[in-house]
C-alpha cells in the first residue's frame with residue numbers, strides 16, 4: 001500500500017498542477033473588486049444581509065465602477081454588472097438564463113408549466129395569450145377596480161385614526177384583491193380560504209433572510225435537478241408550503257377555468273376579465289386548462305408584493321418629506337377640480353414621484369444569471385482591471401455566475417446625476433436624468449427588467465400605483481413614527497423593515513377631510 005502511494009502521490013500532484021495550468025483563467029479574476037472577507041461566505045453576507053440594503057454594494061459601485069468582481073460562497077467567482085449596455089445584453093441574450101436555484105424554486109411553487117420558467121416558443125405562446133390582459137388599452141379599463149380597492153384601504157385606515165398603522169399588510173391584501181378582480185373577475189374570497197392562508201404562508205417564508213439561507217442557496221444551486229424533484233416530497237415546513245402552493249395553484253386555477261368555460265358553453269355572461277376571455281373556446285387566442293391554470297398563481301404573486309412594496313416605499317418617502325407630500329396633494333386637488341376622475345398622465349409631480357420611487361426601490365435589485373455558452377459582454381462604460389488595463393468588454397465562460405445589479409444601475413451617477421442616493425423627484429422634471437437610448441419599458445429604469453421575461457404587468461402596476469396613491473394622499477396625511485427607524489432589506493424582494501428586522505411600515509396616518 002505504502003509502495004503504491006509513494007508512486008501515486010506525485011502522479012496525482014502532476015495531474016492537478018497540469019489541470020489548473022491548462023484550465024483557462026476566468027476573466028472575472030482580472031477585474032478589480034473588494035478582497036473577500038471569508039472563503040465560506042465570500043461577499044454574500046455584505047451583499048445580501050447588511051442591515052440596510054446596498055450599504056456595501058453602493059460603495060463598491062463608487063470604488064470600482066459599474067462592473068467588478070466579487071466572491072460568492074466557497075470561493076466562487078461572481079461578476080457584478082450595473083452597466084447600462086451590459087445589463088440589457090445579458091437580459092436579452094440566449095447565452096444567459098436564470099440561476100438554477102431560481103428556476104427550481106419557481107418550479108416547486110408554481111409547477112413546471114409556469115410562465116416564469118417556460119422558455120422560447122412555449123413561453124412566447126403563453127405570454128402572448130396572457131398579454132391581452134396587460135396592453136395599454138386593456139389596462140386603461142381597470143381604474144374602477146383600482147379605485148374600489150383604494151377605497152377599501154381608506155376604510156381600513158379610518159379604523160386606525162392618528163395611531164401608528166402598519167400599512168404593509170393592508171397594501172398586500174389590497175394588491176392581491178386588485179389583481180384577482182381585474183384578471184380573474186372575482187374577489188380574493190373566491191379563491192377559497194385555503195389559497196389565501198397559503199398565500200400568507202408564502203409571504204412569510206419569503207420575508208426572511210439569514211446566513212443559513214445564504215449557505216443553503218449556495219449548496220442547493222450545485223445540486224442536480226433530480227434532487228429538486230425528489231426534494232419536493234421532504235416533510236420540512238418550507239417544502240410543505242411550496243407543495244401546497246403548487247397543488248392549490250393548479251386546483252383553484254383549474255376550477256376557475258372550468259367555471260368560466262362552462263358558463264360560456266351555456267351562453268351565460270362571463271365578464272371581460274382575462275381568464276374569461278382565455279377560457280372561452282371561441283376567443284381568438286384561447287388557452288387549454290393545463291396551460292392557463294398554472295399561470296393564475298404566477299400572475300397573482302408577481303403582482304402582489306412587488307406593487308404593495310412600491311406603494312409602501314412611496315408612503316415612506318411622503319412621510320419623510322412632508323413638503324413634497326403637501327405639493328403632491330395640491331396637484332391631486334387641482335387635477336380633481338370638479339371632476340370625479342383624474343387624468344393621471346397629466347400630473348407631472350405624481351409621475352416624477354412614481355419614477356423616483358421605482359428608481360430607488362426596485363422590487364428585484366439583484367438577479368443572478370448563469371452563463372450557458374462562452375460569450376463576451378459588451379460594456380457601455382470601460383472599467384480598469386486589477387492590472388490597471390482599460391477594459392471595454394468581458395469574456396465570460398459557460399457555468400459562471402453573473403449578477404445583474406439593477407439597484408446599483410439605478411444609482412449610478414452617470415445616469416442619474418450627482419445625488420443618485422437622494423430622494424429627489426425633481427430630477428425627472430429638470431431633465432437631469434439620462435436622455436439617451438431607452439433601457440427598460442418605463443422611464444429608462446430596469447425595475448421591470450428587460451428581455452423575454454420583462455414584467456408582463458408593468459402598465460398595470462404603474463396605473464394601480466397612480467390610482468391608489470392619489471386616493472390615499474387625497475384623504476390622509478402620512479407622518480413618520482417616533483423612534484422607529486425604517487430601513488430596506490432584500491428578502492425575496494426589497495422590503496421595508498423595522499428595527500427588529502421584521503417586514504413592516506408603521507406610519508402615523510391622519511384623516512384630512
Ligand code: HEM
Pocket residue numbers: 115116117127179298299300302303304306307310362363364367447448449452453454455456457458460461
Ligand atoms: C411595481 C410592481 C412590479 C415590479 C417592480 C415587477 C417586476 C417584475 C420583474 C423584475 C419581473 C421579471 C422577473 C424575472 O425575470 O425574474 C417580472 C415578471 C413578471 N411580472 Fe412583474 N412587477 C410588478 C408588478 C406586476 C404586476 C402588477 C403584475 C400582474 C398583475 C406582474 C406580472 C408579472 C408576470 C406575469 C411576470 C412574468 C413574466 C414572464 O416570465 O414572462 N408584475 N415583474
